[in-house]
Amino acid sequence: MGYQFEFADVLAQWPLFLSGAWLTIQLSALAIVFGLVIGIFTAIGRRSNRVWLSRLCGIYVESVRNTPLLVQIFVVYFGFAGAGWKVPVFVAALSALIINLGAYTCEIVRAGMDAVHRGQIEAAECLALTKAQIYWHVVLVPALEKVYPALASQFVLLMLASSITSQIGAEELTAVAARVQSETYRSFEAYLVVAVLYILLSYVSRMAFWAVGLLAFKRRRKLGTLL
Amino acid sequence: MIAGSFSLTHFEFLLFGAGWTLALTLIAFVGGGLVGFGVALGRISSFAPLRWLIAGYVLLIQGTPLLVLIFLMYFGVAMAGFEFSPLAAAGLALTIYVSAYIGEIWRGCIESVPRTQWEAAECIPLTRYQRMKLVILPQAVKIATPPTVGFMVQIVKNSSLASVVGFVELTRAGQLVNNSIFDPLPVFLSVAAIYFVLCYPLSWWSRKFEAKLGVHVRVQTE
């Protein structure tokens, strides 16, 4: 192959790259939405007074955070097959990503909720709010505002980590590089193009999360400071 | 090979792979740590072009999935005409990956040393080199211990991607065992359990450090 860089053949495959990027975006977006919801519920469970619930959530979180995503993807993929469910690769990949993100967002959200001063919860109790109302208005909403930057970073990391789902056949961006490589024999160029696309995607998604943060959190928009 | 069941011999093979996981982790940590140290210092350098160069390096590496980085090293070096083993390709990719992330962590720790310490050292007076060596870095090291130990957990987990280029660490060992007995769940659950045993003590240790110090450099990685 020598030192000759030949990008022409690789770049001619641009529709393939686009479809791979689109699948990456879809996987990431869905994983983020469901992963965050699971993370929030797990965080609430983790802080619960019921010891069995707190322990269960703790086991889930520690198991996921101390094992590699690649192995989790295999377990989920073969788990579905073992249970006799024929699911499309997309579903298996998405499930693994959701389970993974849920554990990481749990810890982030939990830290935010633990940071709420006891005094505010007392004040809310004295305003005759129910436990659930207090949890939502006084604990969860400010916690989310406070940890939003950390959550956004985690979401970008998840988008990059989605590349691992190529190993079970998901046709996202990294898998496309392999396909292009097999058709053009230009391995390095193919992966270089893909790397550039990921860098672009992470930059664009960071901007998007920042914008969403300003939209969702009025206080941040008005005052410009972090909670 | 006929499909068998998951036996002790298979488990021993997994442990053999785990040994290579640790070896790869060590290589990445030492190599990445050395380069990362340079990254941290470069990021706070008073020489602006150096700062931007290193910042650009960090942005590029942090914007690329590790898997893609591994493939780039694997194919890139082969293109340059060198014979590159999977271990070397994975090791190089991990080293670069670690250097960018740990460099940022350490930069954060250096910058968390209170401003007053910098000023006091400047007023003694000490040269920039002496300031860093005698006053700032020793304190930064203390702040950096919990997130660094925590990041080692990331390195152990990320080493699993070396399997993709054929390096026989723990995950690849699991794939090979599964290929011979076709019983994926016990195999990969055992693989996960071994990773857990490797990682959990480090996670726990890192949290204990953080609690003891009460200082907190917020770092989030996968």
Add this chain to the structure above:
Amino acid sequence: MSAIVKVTDVHKSFGKLEVLNGVSFEVARGQVVAIIGRSGSGKSTMLRGINRLEKIDSGSIQVCGHEVNAPDLDLNQLRRDVGIVFQSFNLFPHLTVRENVALGPRVARKLGRSDTARIVEAVLAKVNLLEKIDAYPEQLSGGQQQRVAIARSLAMEPQVMLFDEVTSALDPYLTGEVLAVMEQLALGGMTMILVTHEMEFARKVANTVIFMNEGRVWEQGSGEILDRPQTLELQQFTGKTDLQRA
């Protein structure tokens, strides 16, 4: 004159430490009662016992028809009838002044938009902070934040208001604006129980001053007792030790 708050022989210990040692007093509707005493005399604990932020060990507290120590107490209703203002304000930092004050009426009382808005504006006008309605707590001074806290409690339209050393955390030049609001409330007929160090305010505004010591009501009377303390402890507390015992 029926008592709206009736405290009878209340005891409470934290572990071995006996904080409340048989406290008894009554508050009639529309009255202002000031509770004074040294730190550790049990006054804050007593106050917080009235709306069940602290659970008492024995004795009885009757408030607005509720028996606070009863196991089947309707806690939510009690908290609607009794408002409290804290020393550290405890405003919700992520909400504007309007949203802080509206939280009780909108969420706890489930009132509609227009009713909530009416109440919010009325109570903020009462504490003279209507112009800050869209500010965030961090943009306000301590005195302003405390007045918002008072407005927030008033929005629940309570029958009794508790004030737990509400000026102690303020810079001296800010206490005046808060005390002025409290005086207005008293003149408007609100039943108020305040734990305070502000002697002048207690003498001027309170109908009854209760001096607590060692977990008990040590001396009780009108504001006069501050000028003519009968017991040695109150004399020492007010610094009027040169008076002869009557």
